Amino acid sequence: MKNIDWRYVLRLGLIAGVVVAYVSAIGVLVTFNSRSIVAGVLTLGQLILYIAPLWAGYLVGKKVLADGGSYLESLLSGLGVGVLSMVPVLGLIILPHALLPNLRRIFVNISPDLITLLTFQQESLLSGSLLLVGLMTALGLVGSATHLIPTQVRRPLAIALLWVVLVGMFSELLIQILRPLNRTLVTTFFQGNALKSNIALALFAITAALNWIVTSQRETVKTQIKQLPSDYQKGLYIASLVLVFILFMLLPRVVGSFLSEVLVNVGLYILMGLGLNIAIGLAGLLDLGYVTNFAIGAYIMGVLTSTSSLGRGQLSFWVVIPICIVSAMITGFLLALPVLRMRGDYLAITTLGFGEIIRLLALSDWLRPLIGGAQGIVFIPKPAIFDFVFGTSSQLYYIVFFGCLLVLFVSVRLNNSRTGRQWMALREDEDAAKAMGIDTIQTKLLAFTLSAASGGLAGAIFASKLGTIFPNSFDLLVSINVLALIIVGGMGSIPGIMVGALVLIGLPELLREFAEYRLLAYGVLLIVMMLARPEGLIPSEIRQRELHDEEVISTVENPSA
Amino acid sequence: MRSRYFDNISWVSLILGILRIVILVLIVVGAYNTLSSGKYSAEAWVGLIASGLAQGSIYALIALGYTLVYGILLMINFAHGEIFMAGAMTASFLANSFARSGFLNQSPVLAIFILLCFAGLVSASIAILLERIAYRPLRGSPRLVPLITAIGASFFLQYTFRGLYGSGFQSYPGTVDALKGNLTIGSLQTPITLTQVFVFFCAFALMMALYWLVERTKIGMAMRAVSENKEVAALMGINIDRIIVITFALGGFLAGAAGVINGIYRPQGVFFRMGFFPGVKAFTAAVLGGIGSVPGAMLGGLFLGLVESLGPNLVLEGLGIPGANQLKDAIAFTMLVLVLIFRPQGILGERLAEKKA
Structure with missing residues (x-):
């Protein structure tokens, strides 16, 4: 004992x-x-x-x-x-x-x-x-x-259990997808909205066995790929990219309208996440007013395309999109000016203040003649190319998808650019960055301006997707959602942001019961991530190295801690 | 030569300088227009000032929590508004049961005292738990980390209390009999309500108690020492962890008490998100007065309350903005932004190195 x-x-x-x-x-x-x-x-x-x-x-x-x-x-x-x-x-x-x-x-x-x-x-x-x-x-x-139980057995068992739980949890969704294909399949596998118990057992056994095989084979496959000539490796890489691209193009056809809707929302948040990632993840500027850019994009789209009495110009979606992006960038630039000299928490609170001011202004009677006050703007048309209207979610999906691809491309390029490295230097130590000859003012302004752009794009798509916008869609929670998905995915990590958006935006929409506790879960996640894994689920390599470095230094500094 | 005049800093400063002048001009023009139009009587202004001071003293109580914690840990306890909410919501049940049993009207002083203590203790224990679970393990990590944790904690607390007490609105019992009516001086009936007087003096008494504690007792001395320099304080034999816990507890207690005072002043609107606006505004007040300074938080709170209650009528209406009172909250936020831009060290600002800001 x-x-x-x-x-x-x-x-x-x-x-x-x-x-x-x-x-x-x-x-x-x-x-x-x-x-x-x-x-x-x-x-x-x-x-x-x-x-x-x-x-x-x-x-x-x-x-x-x-x-x-x-x-x-x-x-x-x-x-x-x-x-x-x-x-x-x-x-x-x-x-x-x-x-x-x-x-x-x-x-x-x-x-x-x-x-x-x-x-x-x-x-x-x-x-x-x-x-x-x-x-x-x-x-x-x-x-x-x-x-x-020995570890080699425990892992496949745990993963199989996880699979059973996941499949069971989303069986309602699977039934919806499977029913049009084959009715008997549904009745053999599911009972009510859950897995049948014998099927669950079978699933458990199969996934455990599969996992066992995969883990034992993974290393050999990896070494085999490594032994291939580099041209082949590159070819494989490109082929897999093309495959993923085709998969994503076909996705809305396979999954139906409900899941497409979820995917569109996830996509919008990926857009915002990638944008905010420039400010938070790369440059280390904790911007809590990201919703401002989203709101600007949405309102510009609303005012310029709406067919209601508030609409001015009634331009086409495709003309307004660049206007939205540019005006979000201008707003981002202007709002960045006053906060250039602030750091950390003051910056966060000030940007939060900007976000709330914008919302309160949008709600007020003062600007009602311009943007509709609490009633918002209605009759915003859906995007269209000639006669083809992107009316449903499974059609809007493609706009979001290509928007994401565009922003993704820009983000990846920025990440590896000279500017990207300047931002990271700024994030780690502003004074040292300054001493290295980095123009901190310009670098920060660029970060805010570029990060605003994709927020404006997301807002514009959001407005024409919903067709109506209200000031209360643009409250602090939007900024917090984006912040949470960046933190959970991993600051500065682009794949992390996508996973974060899938988990934090996609999951809650699939689990309707979850809606009530969504923000509670975000709160817990933010705390737990900061305590246990501040670099996020899929950390960027550099960021992880930095966080790890800090740990090493702090243990050296006070060995008692 | 050219670079000296057109240096990067200077064009930003130029824009900010212009912004400053524009805002000053707007305020002066607005105030002049309103005052010269004679739309409001002197009585109306007195009423506005009284409500501003009452509201401001509630902000000041919450602001003390920010300032105490910032003074010691140099972190913004973003979840402090939720600590206020926790006390206010929990005590509302006790207050209503007091009102039902008649205890509240029979011996209002004792009843309110019990309520203040109860809410204070609830809030203090939540603050202590928060510090222990969420903040302590993160001491010494990069600055963004505790801030993000605090944002998480804020949502966690909001939705925890929503889960516990439900999402509906609670309310405090209406005005206590003893506080009904207006203040009369001699035979003169003033527009100041007795509740406002009560709020002001109650908050004042609490602040004085805190001031005494910080300035005159041994614990207060230890707190000041820790905020000055943690390492040296530890060498002097001060238990840093204990002082930090006490600081959180004190801030929490004041926030909880502020919750009850707020409930007596405005019985309606007690719900799980009630902490957000007072929280941000109290933070504004703390910054306004000079964060880290106890008298500063008190002054900042009163000042913010006044600006918020006078601003819409005095300045915005003068500028011809319709529905000026809808922009009350926007004024508070604008105030926050302006203070952080132009005078981050606050009114009673101690030197605030760039490191801190």
Whole structure:
């Protein structure tokens, strides 16, 4: 027993318990319980409930083994964590029942639904609670027991589990895609909106086996490719790019209108993400008012193309697009002037102020004759080439797609240019950059101006996509969304931004229940990313090196930390 | 020679200088037009000033939290507005139960005191948790990192409280009996409401208590030492972590108390996003007064409250802008931007090296 750090067990168990109690009390469990993953076996809510003790068991088992404990000791600590993780949750079940019946009037989400969920629909509270305690303890044990399995087996198993969960979670979507193709396929695989349990098992086995094969073969394939002559390698690379391009061109035809809509939104955020990345990721200027550029683009598009009484000119979409981009750049330039001498947090708050001022002005009666005040601008036509109107999302997708390609190309080129390196120098140390002869004023102005451009483009497309714009579509949350996707993907990393946009913008639209907790999740993500992985999911190489360097330096400076 | 006059800095400065003059001219012209039109009576101005001071003293209380934390950690606790919201929302339930049982009207002083303490403690504990979980592990990392964490924390807190208490609006009980009506001096009925007087003096008392704590006690001395120089303070035997926790707790307590005072002043509109505007405005106030300075935050808060309540009527209407009161919040933000551009060291600014700004 001497190898078990009981204080660690206590802390981890209680943290897991508090997390479970927290997600229960804010209503996450009940909301997500309506999405089932494997029919009759597992819902998303239950999964969330189970993850905490499982994870805590896993961590504590790892720690005990690392401290030189035996497998028995690791299992024992897992058991302890499982039991402890129940204490706060039990309080949540018992308190409103026994002592404070009025608790529900304050905490709206501690509802009878929650209690039934937590006690597994048992008639009596006691047997339900006991069941829950038993299950959580078992999960803690299972978590710590995962260390008994050799690593080569554990990885494929975990990944297979993830696949089952993903497929189950999005089965509603898969059904929508599959139904027009083959009806019997749907009824054999799915029951209601979830996977059938035997299919889930089969899927688990297949993905685990596939993963096993892929991981064992990956190295050999990699070395084989490396042995090819360089011309061949280049050819392969270009071929794969072309393949990806064709895939993306065909995508809206395959996935249907709903997913195309999601893809368009993701694309708009990729546009903004790539733009803001120039300011935040490359030049290190934390711009919280990025929505300003988006709003300028949208409003210019609205005013110049709308067929309503507010519309002036009623120009074509293609004529207005460059105007939108240029005016966003001009705004970006003008708003950058006053903040040139600020750094870090002051810059952030000032730009946030700009964003809010723009929104409040758009809302005000003062500018109503020009841009419609709170009523916004309506009747913005869809883009068209001669007679072909980009009316639906699956058609608009192509505009967004080519916009993204364009911005992507510019971003990649900028990233590797002299200017890009100047920005990075600025990000790392302004004084040193200055000393190296970089004109900081000019460099910053360029960063703000260029970063504004794609925001204007995104705003313009957004306006003609929706057909109507309101000032309240342009609040701080847009800037925060873009910021979050850059942070999660990895500051300065272009593939990271795409992944970030897919995860943060795409996922919430697919999980409708999630909408209520979207910003909560963003908040948690921002904190967790900063604490655990400040370089992002797919970090840019340079940035990671820099962050790592800082760690090395700081440990050298104060070895106690 | 040419480069000395047309140096990069100088054309930016030139533009900013012109901007400064334009704004001054606009303010003067607007104020002159309004005053010469005689649209508002003296009584109306007194009323506006009183509401500005009351609102301003609430800003000042929240601003103290920013300034205390900034003074010690040189970071903007972006989530401070949410700490204010947490206290205000949580205490609203207690306030309503006090009102239902009649306790609030029977012994208003005691009831309000309990409410202030309760909200203060709730907010302080959230501030402490926030510091422990989100900020402490990041001390010493690049400056953007804690700021982004704070933005995350702000959304996390907002939606946590939305999850706990629901997304609807709560409200505080209407005016306490003892605070109904207007202030009368002799036989003269003033346009100042008793609630405004209460808000002002309540906030004032709290600020004085804080000032005493910072200037006269040992803990306050330790806080000032830490804000001066962490390493040296640590060498003098001060427990830095403890002082930082105390600072967060104090700022949180004042924010929570401000939540209750705000609830008594404006009973409506208690909901999970209520912290955003007061938060940003209090930050403005803190910067306005000189961030890091305790009296500065108080002055800045009062000043911002006055500008916000007088600005729309005095300046914007004079410039012929319709619906001037809709732009109240825009005035506060403009103020923020202008202060940061032209006088980042604030009114009572201590020297603020470029490193800090």
